[in-house]
Amino acid sequence: MPVTCVIGMHWGDEGKGGIVDTLADNADLVVRCQGGANAGHTVHVGSATYKFHLLPCGVLRENVQNLIGHGVVVDLEKILEEIETLRSHGIDPDGRLFISNRCQALMPYHKKLDGLSEKLLDKGALGTSRRGIGPCYADKVAYRGIRLADACDKDFLRKTLKKNLLVTNALLQHAYGEKPFDLDELVESTSALVAKIKPFITDGLAMIHKALKADKRILVEGAQGTLLDVDYGTYPFVSASNASVHGVSSGCGIPERKITTIIGVTKAYSTRVGAEAGPFPTEDKGPDAELIRKRGKEYGTTTGRPRQCGWLDLVATRYSAQVNDVDYLAVSLLDVLDVFDTIKVCEAYELDGKRTEAFPASCAELMRVKPIYRVMPGWKADITGYRKWDDLPVKALNYLEYIGKFTGAPVKIVRLGPEREQTVRRRET
């Protein structure tokens, strides 16, 4: 009864989609547990490219069931768009895609409030995806959310929205000088959307329990990454959910003790998107980063924004490996480093003149640290065509070995390009 979790080690965009797609070949059920349409998971299959925001990547595998667990905030318009796009690719999600009835509905006013607060904060903005994520989770914990199960009941929906709009419209009108949302319009538009997704709505918790009981192979698809986790990440420059493995149980109902394998996904280097005002110790603004960005096509899947790039931060990676109790690491985009004479990894920070290997909780400290690098020789070879671990250039293997040794989590999967067959596993996995 394997329950495998695929978790991002950094600030998202680690290549989780590709890893999940590969592993889904041996799964019965793929589950998303947290986040929302802020995620952008790209999967390449032959000449087709799929970009998922809310749908689990397992939808691409015919025999795999997919569940959006209750920790996910569901943008009703976006999910319908995604389902339509999938259908336009000739993939039918009927009978294979399920949405938990305990999921929170992400409403149009969440997106509005997200945009308005970012605009107001201006240079201090968080650089959110403006998908309404923070406001939706905030409403959930302030008892102002709407579960899909309740959104299906029009009378209950109206009553709930009426209460919610008292607060939301007060904020919109009096804090932002904006137009209020109209209750009748919102009830009608929400009901119409809910009616369309109703065939997919199910008791997600019951589905999980049934799958566990039947010894199904469950694969959890993490969204964002540990450094964006609202508790373990670089707060306040985080996202609003528990993006580490700690969000799995609360986000879909798999009891923690049922989790059998935790895979941490990291790129062969580091990136971050949107949070120019937030900490990113190894951010590089020179030609190395430019080359990484160009070779790694480092532009946001969800927003198209250029990502900030830098060398791999092993201090942060080790922190995340510990937070998640990672069994092993998967390293994506190793081929991006093919052209470098030397490759740097950050193995300590200098904080106020002192060397430290600890990952600070203080955001102010993390903004002040300077990376201390180890310089390693590059392999200077095109590795995109390799299909066997042991055939990889020794210098590339040394790089992977060092990552494993430093973080305490061995690297057992490596990706050498976007295609399925470019995923190479170490023999014993």
Ligand code: IMO
């Ligand atoms: P995947 O699943 C990269 C970042 C945003 C912003 C911060 C808060 O593709 O790895 P939010 O919209 O969540 O309120 O924004 O989090 N962010 C991501 N960055 N990949 C993601 O998802 C992200 N989801 C959120 O850029 O800095």
Ligand code: MG
């Ligand atoms: Mg992304």
